[in-house]
Amino acid sequence: MNVGNAGGRTAGSMNNEPADMSVADADVSDEELCSLFPGAVDRDSAAHLRGRLRRRLLINRCAECGTWHAPPKPVCPSCLSEHVVATPVSGAGTIFMAVFLHQGPPAEGVDYSTPYPVVTVELDEQPGLRYSSTVVGSPNEEIQIGRRVELDWIMRGNVPTPVFRLAGKSRA
Amino acid sequence: MKDRVAIAGAASTGFQARNTDRSQASYVAQACKAVLDQCGLTPRDIDGLCGSLPTAPAVQSMLGIPELTWFANPVIPFGNHVAAAASAVYSGLCDVVLAYHGAYRMAWNTGSALKDPFRRGVTFGGGGVVPPESVAGSAGYTAWASRYIYEFNVPRESLGHVAINSRTNAMANPGAAMRDPLVMEDYLSARMIRSPLCLYDMDVAVDGADAFIITTAERAAGLRLPPVLINAVVLGMTGKNEEDQTPGLRQHGQHVTVEALKAKSDFWIDDIDVLLAYDGFSVITLNWLENVGFCGPGEAGSFIADNWVANEDGTGRIMIKGRVPVNTHGGSLSEGGTQGTGHLREAVHQLQGLAAGRQIEGAERALVTVGGFFFNAEGMTLRRGRPR
Ligand SMILES: [Zn+2]
Numbered sequence: 360m361n362v363g364n365a366g367g368r369t370a371g372s373m374n375n376e377p378a379d380m381s382v383a384d385a386d387v388s389d390e391e392l393c394s395l396f397p398g399a400v401d402r403d404s405a406a407h408l409r410g411r412l413r414r415r416l417l418i419n420r421c422a423e424c425g426t427w428h429a430p431p432k433p434v435c436p437s438c439l440s441e442h443v444v445a446t447p448v449s450g451a452g453t454i455f456m457a458v459f460l461h462q463g464p465p466a467e468g469v470d471y472s473t474p475y476p477v478v479t480v481e482l483d484e485q486p487g488l489r490y491s492s493t494v495v496g497s498p499n500e501e502i503q504i505g506r507r508v509e510l511d512w513i514m515r516g517n518v519p520t521p522v523f524r525l526a527g528k529s530r531a
Numbered sequence: 532m533k534d535r536v537a538i539a540g541a542a543s544t545g546f547q548a549r550n551t552d553r554s555q556a557s558y559v560a561q562a563c564k565a566v567l568d569q570c571g572l573t574p575r576d577i578d579g580l581c582g583s584l585p586t587a588p589a590v591q592s593m594l595g596i597p598e599l600t601w602f603a604n605p606v607i608p609f610g611n612h613v614a615a616a617a618s619a620v621y622s623g624l625c626d627v628v629l630a631y632h633g634a635y636r637m638a639w640n641t642g643s644a645l646k647d648p649f650r651r652g653v654t655f656g657g658g659g660v661v662p663p664e665s666v667a668g669s670a671g672y673t674a675w676a677s678r679y680i681y682e683f684n685v686p687r688e689s690l691g692h693v694a695i696n697s698r699t700n701a702m703a704n705p706g707a708a709m710r711d712p713l714v715m716e717d718y719l720s721a722r723m724i725r726s727p728l729c730l731y732d733m734d735v736a737v738d739g740a741d742a743f744i745i746t747t748a749e750r751a752a753g754l755r756l757p758p759v760l761i762n763a764v765v766l767g768m769t770g771k772n773e774e775d776q777t778p779g780l781r782q783h784g785q786h787v788t789v790e791a792l793k794a795k796s797d798f799w800i801d802d803i804d805v806l807l808a809y810d811g812f813s814v815i816t817l818n819w820l821e822n823v824g825f826c827g828p829g830e831a832g833s834f835i836a837d838n839w840v841a842n843e844d845g846t847g848r849i850m851i852k853g854r855v856p857v858n859t860h861g862g863s864l865s866e867g868g869t870q871g872t873g874h875l876r877e878a879v880h881q882l883q884g885l886a887a888g889r890q891i892e893g894a895e896r897a898l899v900t901v902g903g904f905f906f907n908a909e910g911m912t913l914r915r916g917r918p919r
Pocket residue numbers: 421422423424425426435436437438439440
């Protein structure tokens with residue numbers, strides 16, 4: 360059985376599998392991965408989190424029927440195939456929901472004195488496929504439902520974290 | 532199962548929005564003792580136990596219940612507990628269930644719980660580091676509130692009316708945590724917590740507990756209080772039920788619950804005397820009003836405005852068609868965040884004639900919708916039965 364791991368035996372059968380994914384898997388041990396994402400890693404989320412370390416946003420996709428799903432599950436909810444593969448998405452999409460936190464959990468680099476934006480983005484890969492993160496590089500007034508975004512990365516500690524940037528806003 | 536299982540009694544400790552010097556277990560013990568007394572039962576009469584925290588084994592041991600043949604520790608909200616207990620009674624796994632819920636200020640519902648060293652170890656489990664970018668949990672309702680406002684162009688006043696309704700009702704409930712008058716100016720100038728929601732859109736973390744006796748309709752009819760019959764109960768979910776993957780405002784758990792509940796119940800919204808529509812977040816109540824059929828999607832704000840009874844001091848309350856009040860106990864927003872037990876207890880008390888200064892004359896039927904959109908959209912229809 361091969362489940363949710365881009366570096367697994369079946370990865371080569373995927374046309375869209377990037378050549379370096381098995382290298383990414385080899386880079387970080389299970390112990391190191393779990394220490395980098397305390398409390399967040401299990402067998403089903405490991406491939407997604409390993410992808411982050413390589414600045415790749417990996418979302419599970421079914422190798423049988425092509426359907427994407429999030430968060431990562433060991434089977435495809437559309438056809439129950441166990442052949443799901445953590446697969447890169449472009450990160451381009453449209454803001455579906457938008458919240459501004461005036462207070463929240465402590466996190467490095469997050470200052471709630473300016474309300475901290477958190478958006479759920481509908482990814483271009485599939486209707487209803489969504490990913491949540493913050494938006495960098497724009498004032499809060501511009502961060503609105505319906506706006507187009509693209510993927511960017513910030514560092515939290517020494518861990519790359521996927522974030523969004525309003526489309527067309529160049530990187531600082 | 533229709534009308535074959537009953538809630539024989541409901542009791543509460545009342546609620547306080549501060550870190551009290553008591554344990555969660557002590558509130559649960561107080562509420563359980565009160566409901567046993569109210570029904571004329573002793574721990575020997577109990578053979579089923581159902582609650583989240585403390586666990587059923589801990590509560591059995593604490594209350595000295597000699598023998599159980601069934602217990603369960605469902606997750607909140609409390610519709611899960613009602614469905615589990617009613618199923619157990621109906622199928623004969625046990626005869627008399629004591630169902631309880633300790634609402635307790637913990638790190639998950641208020642950061643200030645961490646100031647009390649005795650509370651730091653009390654948790655729903657889980658653990659792990661939640662990053663601010665997550666919309667799991669409370670932030671999920673704020674996210675959907677943003678979507679609701681966006682899709683339907685809803686003014687903040689629509690959310691404010693839900694908060695004011697709960698507060699005005701709480702003023703008539705001695706057990707409610709928040710009883711100072713709230714008016715629209717207060718709401719609109721309140722501190723934003725997670726924009727677009729402010730302090731008054733979110734339930735109040737409280738200390739206290741509720742407890743219930745759930746048994747067969749026959750057994751309940753022989754106890755001290757009028758039995759409240761469970762006409763139907765539904766726990767609805769959609770396939771995608773994570774907060775950020777839930778399909779949309781026209782397709783979430785409430786829609787499943789409502790369709791199933793309408794099909795299973797003998798009565799619906801035109802026949803009810805009181806509506807207990809969950810208000811853990813104000814936007815949830817607006818969705819329930821729409822989805823149970825009082826109005827169309829996005830119309831709850833104007834529906835409330837059309838069914839609003841305003842007081843001269845700026846307080847006010849919902850009276851649907853001038854007759855049916857909503858969240859008469861003050862809801863989660865003002866009585867306190869009880870994850871559904873407050874709504875259920877109030878329905879039971881209204882149908883038993885025990886709602887004291889806020890009693891609805893001759894109340895016979897209630898619709899209780901507990902919980903939100905995702906893995907927690909639950910509903911039940913309750914009616915007053917006849918004592919033997
Ligand atoms: Zn599939």
